[in-house]
Amino acid sequence: DGDRNMILGNKFFITPSDSVAMIAANAQECIPYFKDGLKGVARSMPTSAALDRVAAKLGLNFFEVPTGWKFFGNLMDDGKLSVCGEESFGTGSDHIREKDGLWAVLAWLSILAYKNKDVPEGEKMVSVEDIAYEHWSTYGRNFFSRYDYEACESDPSNEMMNYLRGMAEELKGGEKFGDYTLDFADDFEYTDPVDGSVAKAQGIRFVFTDGSRFIFRLSGTGSAGATIRLYVEQYEADSSKHAMDAQEALAPLIKIALETSKLQEFTGREKPTVIT
Numbered sequence: 001d002g003d004r005n006m007i008l009g010n011k012f013f014i015t016p017s018d019s020v021a022m023i024a025a026n027a028q029e030c031i032p033y034f035k036d037g038l039k040g041v042a043r044s045m046p047t048s049a050a051l052d053r054v055a056a057k058l059g060l061n062f063f064e065v066p067t068g069w070k071f072f073g074n075l076m077d078d079g080k081l082s083v084c085g086e087e088s089f090g091t092g093s094d095h096i097r098e099k100d101g102l103w104a105v106l107a108w109l110s111i112l113a114y115k116n117k118d119v120p121e122g123e124k125m126v127s128v129e130d131i132a133y134e135h136w137s138t139y140g141r142n143f144f145s146r147y148d149y150e151a152c153e154s155d156p157s158n159e160m161m162n163y164l165r166g167m168a169e170e171l172k173g174g175e176k177f178g179d180y181t182l183d184f185a186d187d188f189e190y191t192d193p194v195d196g197s198v199a200k201a202q203g204i205r206f207v208f209t210d211g212s213r214f215i216f217r218l219s220g221t222g223s224a225g226a227t228i229r230l231y232v233e234q235y236e237a238d239s240s241k242h243a244m245d246a247q248e249a250l251a252p253l254i255k256i257a258l259e260t261s262k263l264q265e266f267t268g269r270e271k272p273t274v275i276t
Contacts, residue, residue, distance in 0.1 A: 004089040005101035007108055009128025015246075017048035017144050020085030022135050023107045025054045027083060030114035031107060033095070039079060042072055044086035045188050045203055046215055046231040048144040051085070057139065066190050066202040067217070073097045074194040087146060087231070087276075133242065140237040142211075143249040147230040147272035149263070157226040160266035161218050164204045167260070171206075178256050180208040188215075203231075206260065211235035214257040228267070230257055247275075 007014040014022070024041045027034040040061030043051045055062035061080060065071035069090070075081035076094045085091040090099035093107075108128070115126040168185035175182045188202040203217040215231040232250050236242065241249070264270060 002101045003099045005091055005104040006089060007104070007128065009132075012127075012129040012132070014128060014132060015048070015087070015144050016085060016089045016091065017043070017050050017087050017142065018132065018135070019104065019108075020047070020083065020091050021050035021054050021139070021142075022131060023085075023091065023104070023111070024051060024060070024083045025058070025135060025139070026111045026114075026131075027107075030111045032110075033093075034082060038082040039094070040075070040081045042075055042081050042084040044068075044071075044088075045190075045205075046146070046217065046229070047085060047087040048142040048233045049211060049213075049235070050139065050142040050144075053139040053142075063193075064190075066188070066199045069099060071190070071192065071199075074192055078194045080193070087144065136242045137239050140235060141242045143234040143236060143244070143246045145232050145246055145250050145254075146276040147232070147254070148274040148276070149228040149230075149267065149269050150273040151225040152228055152267045152269060154226045156266045156268075157218055157228055160228070160261060160263060161204065161216065163266070164216055164261055165201075168204050168206070177206070177208070177260065178252065180210070180212060180253070180256065183207045183209045206257070212253055214253060214260075216257075216261060228263065230254075230261075230263075230272070232257055 007019045028037050038060055041051055041055050042063035042065055044067045045064055052062060063075055072084045076097055081094060083093050091104040092099045119125050165187050168187055171182060171185045173182055173184055185206045187204050190199045190202060203215050205213060205215050207213040212234045217229045219227050232254050234250050234253050
């Protein structure tokens with residue numbers, strides 16, 4: 001139905017987390033609709049913090065919301081939001097109160113057209129890959145991946161989440177996880193700035209001082225079982241490492257996340273069903 005999108009260059013994939021950040025970073029300059037600037041930007045909590053870095057550098061209002069498009073919709077209705085996105089391939093803006101895949105593709109085409117407007121005929125054109133590396137050189141790269149463990153037994157899955165929730169409540173900043181130093185751990189809670197509603201237990205976060213993090217969320221506990229989702233993010237400022245494969249860059253943190261959660265011990269699952 002056209003509400004999702006996937007941005008691909010020539011043998012080059014832009015993650016949805018990076019895509020919304022790159023659209024926001026280039027919106028005012030490259031997309032006429034945003035010529036007067038952005039009202040604000042937002043991402044779902046599991047989506048990487050690439051957008052946060054754009055908001056901080058450009059001085060934009062920023063919102064981190066639970067998974068679910070209604071939270072973006074409230075912000076749009078209140079005039080607080082221009083561009084938003086989620087890691088599950090949904091991106092949108094305030095032209096419509098919903099995710100819009102065709103809009104995301106047109107936004108990227110507008111950015112490509114603007115970047116290539118002064119390229120002389122016959123010269124190499126600016127590519128999707130070029131735009132990505134230019135962005136990472138300015139903001140750093142947030143390596144990101146999602147592991148889905150589908151059709152897990154509900155009771156052990158809930159036990160694992162309760163175990164992590166208890167751990168998050170007890171942990172203090174400064175504790176070491178391998179080479180990583182904990183900034184904070186929590187069970188994400190959101191108070192809507194528009195209607196004051198509170199959404200609790202939205203995902204258990206372990207956030208480290210270098211901007212890296214891992215998150216566990218549980219969805220679906222019906223007859224087909226539960227799906228455990230692990231989101232892993234590694235921030236890398238060093239441009240010499242930006243070309244690394246994401247799974248290679250994330251491997252140490254994924255190992256720590258799986259050891260911390262005791263996922264295999266609780267669920268018996270040795271590998272995810274799907275890696276995104």
